[in-house]
Amino acid sequence: MARIPDDPCSLARALGVLGERWTFLILREANAGETRFAGFRERLGIAPDVLSDRLGTLVFYSVMEKVPYQEAGARSRAAYVLTPAGQELTVVLSALRQWGDKHLPRPEGPSMLCRVAGTKRAAHVGFVDNQGRELPISSVALIPSSV
Amino acid sequence: MARIPDDPCSLARALGVLGERWTFLILREANAGETRFAGFRERLGIAPDVLSDRLGTLVFYSVMEKVPYQEAGARSRAAYVLTPAGQELTVVLSALRQWGDKHLPRPEGPSMLCRVAGTKRAAHVGFVDNQGRELPISSVALIPSSV
DNA sequence: CTTCTGAGTTGGTAAATGCAACTTAGTGAT
DNA sequence: ATCACTAAGTTGCATTTACCAACTCAGAAG
Numbered sequence: 001m002a003r004i005p006d007d008p009c010s011l012a013r014a015l016g017v018l019g020e021r022w023t024f025l026i027l028r029e030a031n032a033g034e035t036r037f038a039g040f041r042e043r044l045g046i047a048p049d050v051l052s053d054r055l056g057t058l059v060f061y062s063v064m065e066k067v068p069y070q071e072a073g074a075r076s077r078a079a080y081v082l083t084p085a086g087q088e089l090t091v092v093l094s095a096l097r098q099w100g101d102k103h104l105p106r107p108e109g110p111s112m113l114c115r116v117a118g119t120k121r122a123a124h125v126g127f128v129d130n131q132g133r134e135l136p137i138s139s140v141a142l143i144p145s146s147v
Numbered sequence: 148m149a150r151i152p153d154d155p156c157s158l159a160r161a162l163g164v165l166g167e168r169w170t171f172l173i174l175r176e177a178n179a180g181e182t183r184f185a186g187f188r189e190r191l192g193i194a195p196d197v198l199s200d201r202l203g204t205l206v207f208y209s210v211m212e213k214v215p216y217q218e219a220g221a222r223s224r225a226a227y228v229l230t231p232a233g234q235e236l237t238v239v240l241s242a243l244r245q246w247g248d249k250h251l252p253r254p255e256g257p258s259m260l261c262r263v264a265g266t267k268r269a270a271h272v273g274f275v276d277n278q279g280r281e282l283p284i285s286s287v288a289l290i291p292s293s294v
Numbered sequence: 295c296t297t298c299t300g301a302g303t304t305g306g307t308a309a310a311t312g313c314a315a316c317t318t319a320g321t322g323a324t
Numbered sequence: 325a326t327c328a329c330t331a332a333g334t335t336g337c338a339t340t341t342a343c344c345a346a347c348t349c350a351g352a353a354g
Binding site for chain 2: 330331332333334335
């Protein structure tokens with residue numbers, strides 16, 4: 001199972017948890033409501049050992065939680081649900097999807113649309129200031145925190 | 148070199164370009180101003196064959212551009228600079244960094260801060276509606292585009 | 295006490311990664 | 325002209341990771 005590197009850069013640490021192959025796709029399915037091992041397997045075509053490893057990493061770092069569930073007349077089984085930390089990754093997934101839609105488009109157009117819930121109004125991911133107002137990329141700076 | 152999958156999901160296509168190991172870290176350095184092969188090598192400790200492959204993929208998909216440069220008294224060499232498409236990945240990188248800062252923190256605090264350029268005002272990544280107003284995650288929905 | 299099903303593990307092969315050494319191409323000094 | 329210098333790679337080999345198929349495990353129903 002992956003471990004996070006001892007790196008001062010939080011991007012590197014985030015990638016330690018999320019940066020392996022399949023992880024983002026597993027999170028995409030989780031976001032779409034999938035919770036079961038066999039479900040992830042079928043939807044992604046992922047090998048069971050790799051899936052087991054990735055889910056283990058996500059559970060270890062509290063991105064997902066392993067919870068038992070029981071269907072009528074069946075024994076208790078494991079389900080994997082997103083924690084609040086995992087739900088916050090929606091922003092990352094949407095940012096990636098948005099970039100793919102724009103820069104790797106298909107003639108059919110996007111397969112998924114990001115909307116304000118319950119409406120037809122478009123939503124997207126972007127930079128925001130502390131007043132909740134969108135900022136253009138050009139007016140954002142990433143500066144070293146001089147500790 | 149990686150190729151994008153023929154997948155209707157633009158997240159999967161984006162990961163075809165960006166989802167290999169090292170790619171996000173290379174983009175982090177590019178965003179921080181690095182342009183040279185040897186510079187990426189030193190800053191990341193990446194193997195030269197892997198770096199060559201990743202830069203090739205990024206150039207192929209127009210995330211970076213290979214441009215010649217010439218220093219006084221040296222021969223012409225190759226530099227790698229972000230294209231506009233590559234610059235737009237700042238949103239993705241910042242979203243990942245922000246998540247790492249929050250969910251995989253270190254006692255020292257974050258090593259980088261996201262600010263409104265030229266000010267001390269904090270900036271962050273989030274969902275925005277078509278009026279440029281921030282939206283809470285809970286009010287965003289991802290819906291299949293019924294084509 | 296056998297079958298069914300979801301959730302995994304195990305074992306062998308193919309692919310990706312890492313490391314060291316080598317190649318290539320021009321420049322400036324000898 | 326040729327020699328050393330340097331950035332930008334390529335090549336060959338050992339290690340790690342991923343993939344695939346087959347198998348195990350646990351409990352409920354028949």
